[in-house]
Amino acid sequence: MTATTTPADIPATVARLRASFATGRTKPLAWRQEQLAALRALLTEQSDAFLEALHADLGKSAAEAYRTEVGFTVNELDHTVAHLEEWLAPTPAGVPGVFHPAEAKVVRDPLGVVLIIGPWNYPLQLLLAPLVGALAAGNTAVVKPSELAPQTSAALARLLPRYLGPEVVRVVEGGIPETTTLLEQRFDHIFYTGNGTVGRIVMAAAAKHLTPVTLELGGKSPVVVEPGADLAVTAQRLAQGKFLNAGQTCVAPDYVLAIGETAAALEPHLAAAVRELFGEDPRTAPYGRIVNERHFDRLASLLDDGRVVTGGEHDRNSRYLAPTVLADVSPDAPVMQAEIFGPILPIVAVPDLDAAIAFINERDKPLALYAFTASDRTKARLTEETSSGALSFGLPVSHLAMPELPFGGVGESGMGRYHGAYSIDTFSHAKAVVDKPLG
Numbered sequence: 001m002t003a004t005t006t007p008a009d010i011p012a013t014v015a016r017l018r019a020s021f022a023t024g025r026t027k028p029l030a031w032r033q034e035q036l037a038a039l040r041a042l043l044t045e046q047s048d049a050f051l052e053a054l055h056a057d058l059g060k061s062a063a064e065a066y067r068t069e070v071g072f073t074v075n076e077l078d079h080t081v082a083h084l085e086e087w088l089a090p091t092p093a094g095v096p097g098v099f100h101p102a103e104a105k106v107v108r109d110p111l112g113v114v115l116i117i118g119p120w121n122y123p124l125q126l127l128l129a130p131l132v133g134a135l136a137a138g139n140t141a142v143v144k145p146s147e148l149a150p151q152t153s154a155a156l157a158r159l160l161p162r163y164l165g166p167e168v169v170r171v172v173e174g175g176i177p178e179t180t181t182l183l184e185q186r187f188d189h190i191f192y193t194g195n196g197t198v199g200r201i202v203m204a205a206a207a208k209h210l211t212p213v214t215l216e217l218g219g220k221s222p223v224v225v226e227p228g229a230d231l232a233v234t235a236q237r238l239a240q241g242k243f244l245n246a247g248q249t250c251v252a253p254d255y256v257l258a259i260g261e262t263a264a265a266l267e268p269h270l271a272a273a274v275r276e277l278f279g280e281d282p283r284t285a286p287y288g289r290i291v292n293e294r295h296f297d298r299l300a301s302l303l304d305d306g307r308v309v310t311g312g313e314h315d316r317n318s319r320y321l322a323p324t325v326l327a328d329v330s331p332d333a334p335v336m337q338a339e340i341f342g343p344i345l346p347i348v349a350v351p352d353l354d355a356a357i358a359f360i361n362e363r364d365k366p367l368a369l370y371a372f373t374a375s376d377r378t379k380a381r382l383t384e385e386t387s388s389g390a391l392s393f394g395l396p397v398s399h400l401a402m403p404e405l406p407f408g409g410v411g412e413s414g415m416g417r418y419h420g421a422y423s424i425d426t427f428s429h430a431k432a433v434v435d436k437p438l439g
Contacts, residue, residue: 007178010181010185014113014187016166018140020167021112021113021139026140039135047070053149054124054151058149058248058289059287059288064288073129084424087421088108090106090433093106102435106433108431109428109429109431110138110429114191115141115187116143117182117190117193118143121291123149133426138428140167141169143170144171144179145171147174157173183201184205188211191418214408214417216409216414216418217412218250219366219367219409222255223255223370224360224378225257226259226260226371232273237394238253239323240273240396241396246287246288247341248290248342255347258348259355263347274323282323293319302340306326321344323343323345365410366409369391369392371391371393389409404421
């Protein structure tokens with residue numbers, strides 16, 4: 001925890017933020033712009049400190065950490081600033097003739113005090129990108145970094161108060177006791193990124209206060225590879241998306257459904273793509289590490305669930321697990337039962353597109369579905385016959401970095417969405433306003 005926020009302080013901390021919001025100070029556009037400018041200054045002026053912390057927590061290289069954490073959040077912030085006045089403008093609404101003369105519009109009210117609980121895998125981006133939306137919508141906030149990324153959490157607790165005052169945002173560090181105390185408070189919105197088990201706890205706690213929630217969860221995001229796809233390009237893009245952050249990405253490709261003969265044909269291309277990205281020995285390359293021993297042990301136990309095409313090397317002391325591709329994987333294997341969240345990519349052979357669609361639909365709705373195909377008919381079928389948080393053809397993961405697209409899950413992969421204008425919707429109330437003259 002920070003030096004100024006202890007579990008006993010949490011109720012008073014939330015009360016002070018609520019009192020600050022009640023003054024109305026957060027509503028003007030100028031106030032929102034000032035907070036976003038301060039947040040941008042934090043990211044740009046303290047980027048080296050954050051990059052150092054991210055390397056300590058997850059072994060991220062400076063280039064990867066800047067691109068996926070600092071730079072990503074700055075891009076989200078800049079896009080928001082560029083469009084904020086437009087997004088906040090009242091929206092005219094039509095009035096049925098029976099009520100004429102009258103005017104109607106929709107205005108966006110800030111919600112109040114929001115709680116943002118971040119995960120460990122992108123501990124900077126996935127805490128501060130939602131904060132961009134919360135501040136842009138005119139709220140105050142408590143942010144709770146993940147205790148599993150302790151260096152990043154400490155950096156946020158130390159540095160964020162230098163740029164955003166305690167009447168605007170408060171950082172609460174800690175683990176289960178602190179999170180439990182936070183969830184006992186009344187917030188006006190709770191934004192949680194993490195796993196479904198904790199997501200259910202968050203939702204149950206929120207229900208006691210009728211607090212709306214956004215749950216950014218995860219799941220097993222499938223990749224359909226069809227005959228006729230360029231397998232060299234497919235393998236390169238798959239490897240880039242899968243092994244980013246050592247596979248610890250919520251929208252990473254989780255497994256491949258290879259149709260027909262593509263399973264065997266894809267194997268050498270994936271091995272070549274891994275070598276091209278990381279060299280003959282990825283442990284000497286800019287390649288991340290597993291977050292802790294518990295997750296390392298879980299992942300290492302999955303390595304025998306198929307024939308190793310490439311990778312498989314691992315070292316518990318350094319939490320290194322090589323980019324690994326498994327072939328001849330049974331749908332009943334342990335590696336296919338839960339989100340992998342690590343650098344292991346199973347290939348499951350299926351006879352045709354019908355079988356691939358059935359395989360996807362028999363399981364929980366994923367956060368993302370990817371496909372490599374040259375067929376417009378296949379694209380249409382996957383769009384119409386499956387349900388997922390996002391659907392991307394030929395480019396895994398990158399939809400997350402497109403601020404005009406909503407990001408969020410469906411079913412077990414989450415509820416709600418954010419980024420860009422969708423963040424304003426999430427952290428605002430769309431209020432109907434009607435004005436009919438008295439005379």
